Structures are given as C-alpha cells and as structure tokens.
Amino acid sequence: MVEANNTTVTLQVHRFTPRPERAERARGGSPFAKKSSPFGGGSDSAARRRPRGKQWVQEYTIPARPSDTVLDCLLTIKRTIDPTLAFRYSCGHGMCGSDAAAINGTPTLLCTATVRDWAKQPSTAPEVDDEGFRRTGDETANEPDVPAENVENNITEGSLGVIELASLPGFPPQRDLIADIDPMLNQIRKLTPYLQADGVLATTAEGKMDVFEYLQNPEQLAKYETLSNCIACGVCEGACPVYAGGDAFVGPAALIWASRFINDSRDTKAMDRMDAIDTADGVAGCQSVRACSRHCPRGIDVGEEMWQIVAKVRER
Template identity: 65%
Template structure:
C-alpha cells in the first residue's frame, strides 16, 4: 500500500446499530447472562442486583456517509457525524489515545477501541457475501495489511465502502454504541484488586522508613508489570463466548486484575485470592477458548495469563483437599 493510499480520501458509510431505551417499569429486571442463574453470587453480592432483562426500546440500523482520510480513526468519523449530521448519536470516549478504554465497541463484529481503529484497516466493500483472497469473509477481525486489507490503490472509485458499528457485546446496551460495563467493574471489585501487604513497616536504625526493603528486582516486576497495563476496556469480555454480564463467569478482566496481585511478590493475600477463584463462576468457568487474547489493546495475552492462573487455582485446590 503506497503512502498516497494510506492517507487518501475515501467516501465511507458508517452503518451504526442504534438503540433508544424505553423508560423502565418499576421492578422489571433486565440484562445478565442467559447461562447464569439469579441466585446469590458466590463472590458475595447478588450478581443480578440492579440489573434487569434485556433493555426494551427501539432498535434500528442507520447509515451515515462521509468523506474521510484513510488514516482517520473511526472515532474521528463519529465525531464528524456528531458535529455535522446527527447530534443525537450516542457513543462514549475520553482520552482518544487508547489509554482510557472508554470507547470500546464492536467494529465489523470485532470488539476494539474506536480511537485506535483506522479507517483504512476496517473498511470493506458493501457487497453481500464479500470474501477475501483467502476465501473467507473478513468479519470478526480487522482487515489489516498483514491479513486481507483492501488494496486502496486498486480500488474502484465507485466501490461503496462500509464500516459496521455496534455496542460492545456481552453487556446491556444503554444507548446506541454505549454499553453498560458496570457488571464487569462490579466483578473486578469483588476480587479486591489492590495490594494487600503485611502492614509492617521496615525502619532503619534511625527510625525512618527503609524504602529499600520494598524494592523489587526486575524479575519480580516482570511477573505483573504488563498486567498492570489493563485499562478495563471490556474488549476481552466482549470477545469471550462464555462471559455475558458476569453471572456464569466472572470474566477475563476480573481474573487479570486478580492475577496482577497474585503475581506480585509484595502481596500477602495469594491464598485468599486463589480461594475466591475456586468458586463456580471463577476459574473453572473459563473454557480456554482464548478469544480474549485476540484484540487486547494493551498487548496482554489474556488467554495465556488466565491459563496460568487456572493452573495455580487447581494446584491450590488439590493442596487444600490433601490437608
């Protein structure tokens, strides 16, 4: 792909799955997993509390056509639509640089971040049954230069290009492209994602805090450093075929949060963290599909990390049963 093609002007149609909710009736429940029960969560709180069944409201698909640079992000496109075509279109974003994770949606069926998704990587011909050179229709993954990216240089000027957008799967939709990620955040909180040290301060002979006693060597830091980059965007949750609101499976994001502290040499709560993951909707609910690893915006191999954590949970279970 030439430099001119990378930043050429394209006429693109954004096909947006829209939703406007109806006012909720008192006492009506919505949301939650079709696989999970309404019983009390093994992690303490009622897993269905505050959530009701699938939100009722108006659902429709709306097309927006605009001229953009191939190097523009999909978020840039939505902001242009918001300013110039339809101020009622609802989507969430904050930093715009892939750091906050607030703008996770499904693009062409793939959970990813709006701000890091470039138009040139995601446009596809608006042709029924479109297939790439490898014989597969490129949905569920980005059309990138290393896979089946469109040759923009050879593109017919009359080709209609589309990008399909929908709210992040696995969560209740609040409005248009805004998903309710509170279920995921609740599950993360239940695993207490904060350092639990002994609370005994090491001091010098002069009675001052000895900071050197709390330093880690590079090997200890490397065990959890990458996991600290998790931005709780929900991309791994939206990719997981088991997670659906957290009722049946506490989810990969929560397990990554727990793994970050299980792997921290300064944390003294490893045993209780592993015990918490022994619950039915914990480690044993993971089916090791590893779809969670495919599109993590921070480069975490979520599936591999979950597998390593599951091995630790199983070892802890065997040890506890042998005692």
C-alpha cells in the same frame, strides 16, 4: 504515501434507544413483588436484564481518509450530521478504554481502529446460493478475488468501503454504541483490586525505619508488570463466548486483576485471592477458548494469563 482525496466511508451503526421507564404505581405496586422473591425480580436481576427499546441500523456516509480512526468518523457525524448519535470516549489514544465497541463484529477500541484497517468493500458475490442457502466462508473462498486495480479504482472514485458498528457484546446496551460495563466493574471490585501488604515497616541497612518503600527486584516486578497495564475496557469480555455480564462466569478482566495482585510479591493475600476465584463462576468457568487474547489494546496475552492463573489456583 499520499492518501486519496475526496474519499468517503459508510458507517452502518446499530442504534438503540431505551424505552422510557414506567412510573411507579401510585399505591406502591404489587404487594407480592418483593426483592427477596425466589423467582427473581430483585434489584440485581433487574440491573442485568437487557433493556427494551427501539433498535435499528442507520447508515452514514461521510468524507474520510484511510488514516482516520473510527472515532474520528463518529465525531464528524456527531458534529455535522446527527447530534443524537451516542458513543463514549475520553482520551482518544487507547489509554482509557472507554470507547470499546464492536467493529465488523470484533470487540476493539474506536480510537485505535483506522478506516484503512476496518473498511471493507461490499462483496460482489450473492449472499445466498441458487437453492436459497446462505453461502459459507469455504464457498466464498473459491470466488475469484477482486483485482487490486479495481479496489484502487473504487477508492479513487470515492468509496473507502463500509464499517459496521455495534455496542460491546456481552453487555446490555444503554444507548447506541454505549454499553453498560458496570457488571464487569462490579466483578473486579468484588476481588479487592488493590494492594494488601502486611504493614510491617521496612528498615534500612542502618536500622532506621523506611516507611515509604516495599522494595522489589526486577524479577518480582516482571511477574505482574504486564498485567498492571489492564485498562478494564471490556474488549476481552466482549470477545469471550462464555462471559455474559458476570452471571455464569466472572470474566477474564476480573481474573486478570486478581492475577495481578496474586503475582505481586508485596501482597500478603494471595491465598485468599485464589480462594475467592476458585469457584464455579471463577476459574472453573474459563473454557480456554482464548478469544480474549485477540484484540487486547494493551498487548496482554489474556488467554495465556488465564491459563497461568487457573493452573496456579489448582496447584496451590
């Protein structure tokens, strides 16, 4: 298929610039502002507080092809239009997970989202009805569809559509499309995300020491292999309506990492790991909404895995 030439896409970017931090008072601040205050104000709550700053929506219209990724478009803006636009990326191939953001309100990776899949044509229907109420999805469903030839004409005339971008939901923004995912990473670290084996040296059939291997059969590997693909991008947590920075719920990413080692036959701390997540903000916080499964870039059925680990913890 030959792609249309001379086409453009419009990116509506929700931008954020944090307010500069205030300098400490010359006399050391208030003597009553202790970190151990029962009313909060400690270093942990300060780190989780949503930063204050300037927020606005900025539009960029740039040349683009349907096969371009949203990351390609942002790089074009950064290099040719606005060098102040901030976003995070690394590998650009959906392997590192560093460029997670909200596209049209949906958490996903910028480098795997194409203009073809995410650009939407502006609706011709009014957003409010005659009485001033916002139109719902059911009402707009009865509107006549835009003929396919009209959509093709729009592309031919140059407009591929509009894409709305914002930082990853559930995390405080740092700048523009960059979210602070440290709360998620800290929750993962608390659950000791590394193999804890018994340290007993294996032996070969001849009775010799086999220092370097903890052998597994294919069935044992299959129990956790898919879970080991998690790249801690935060997409599942951004989609979770319960997670909000790890305060009330540890989050699906941390539970996936815990489940990966609980299901590993080489690990000897499965019971300790299940005790660690059997808390009010652990498995008890999961409401089984399964929104976390919608756009996992590594193909993990997060909702199903969450159900499995919750059942295993309760049945132990």
